[in-house]
Amino acid sequence: MNERLNLLIGLAMGLNLLALGSSRLPTVISVLSAQGMVLGLMPLLMEHIDWRVAAVAAATVAGKGFVIPHMLRRAMRAAQIDREIEPVIGYVPSLLLGAGGTIAAVALARMLPLLPEHTGSLLVPGALASVLTGFVLLIGRVKAISQVCGYLILENGVYLFGLLLIHATTMLVEAGILLDVTVGVFVIGIIVDRIQRAFDSLDTRKLTALRE
Amino acid sequence: MNLILEIALRLLVWLLLPPLLPGLINKVKAWVAGRRGPPVFQLYYDLARLWKKGVVLSNLVSPGFVVGPAVAWVALLGAALLMPLGPAKAALSFQGDVLLVIYLLALARFCTAWAALETGSAFEGMGAAREVSYAVLAEAAIIAGVLSLSVQTGTTSLATMLEPSAGAGAVLLAAGLFIVLLAENCRVPFDDPNTHLELTMIHEAMVLDHSGPPLAVILHGASIKLMFFSVLLTEAVLPVGSLAALAGGVLIVVLGVGLVESLLARLAFRRVPLLLTTAFILCLFALLMAWKGGTA
8 A cells, every 4th residue: 555655656756847847838737637636546545445535535636637727728728828938947957956855855754753654655755845846836937827836736745744644634624725726726817817918928027016 | 718708709799789779770760750761781881881981181180080089989899898798797897897887988978079179170069069068967867877776786886786677766767768878879859860960960060070980980889889878778677687688678779769769859959958857867766766775
């Protein structure tokens, strides 16, 4: 069980790096979708399956794997951009930052006083690495949609942390977060459209000056 | 006496077999494109033809123009002799020979670039600059890959290092080393061996002014390098038990190169560092997995 879970978390960490290294927004959104599905499958491996776990897993796969990416693709189409042209942090540096962050996360997780059942698992390093990846994307990209992707990857990291407590909280919190995130992305889709209409571009650097 | 005979035999293998690989790659490419393609032995014919021709020397060049390719060829052949061939181990093997191999490859590259700069031609300088700037990144990847094998097996001798499979990180290492193979041998996503436009060449631009036997030596050296990397990739990833398995692995690598070359376009120059960094990171994660013992 642990082996398969680690494989999935490793896959999610690899997808993080793919998101950092690619300049095309459709690729980043597909990466996000794949990562959401991988994350949604994890509870099924961790707990014996009853209908509640299955329902939350199905909701996560549907929400993170299909609904949110679909909304992002629509926002992207409405804004008519599909590429991040000049990021603040270039692709090679952000890839190296992500790789360094992943290695640091693995090393750090070794030093943390974890519960014995979590020591062999990649959950904590995977969560830390995803949060770091999300931060790099949030800081390093200028287009609003890429920043949303960064925020969602960060949220995926938080979700991985939440899986540590799966035996205590029975997924109720995850279900709530999923709902919040979906509504959040829905709102962001509208905001992206507004930014596009007001400024003719999604470059968030243009939003820094306040004007009447 | 036996040892000398064995070394001579291996030398013969490394001299005779490598020019087959570019021919096979071209066959794969022709097959994908639906053409008949040049014969598999085309490079042998080319080498024979070049060997008979005379040398045209610019009156600007120093002897380095001829010495460079020769030293590069000898260095590549030396690296090849240190490479174990499956169950038939390497001709020479000692602790730390992997470092020697890396330095021999670097020496070969240095000598080719040096000979290219000798003529003072702008194109050759450009080619040399590109070759060495990509090599910086490719070398980081190959060192990380070799280090992961070394950590995995706890030795620094190529023969013992390549014997078992690469363990948990094998897939990562395979992907990383394959990208390095493409970059080091100037295959498609990095450089197009069929290009006739000097501005887009890398390796070809360095050898534009060479002719006759020096050019033959350069071409033969390039094919040795291709075979060297194919063998390295096969043995690093799979536990090769027999010579047939090794040959099969090399053939699969050649098929992969041919398919990549048929299906991909070459990358824009500014995107090349990204791909090489990816190779480095793949090898780095293989190293991480070897170091942390599979679980992390």
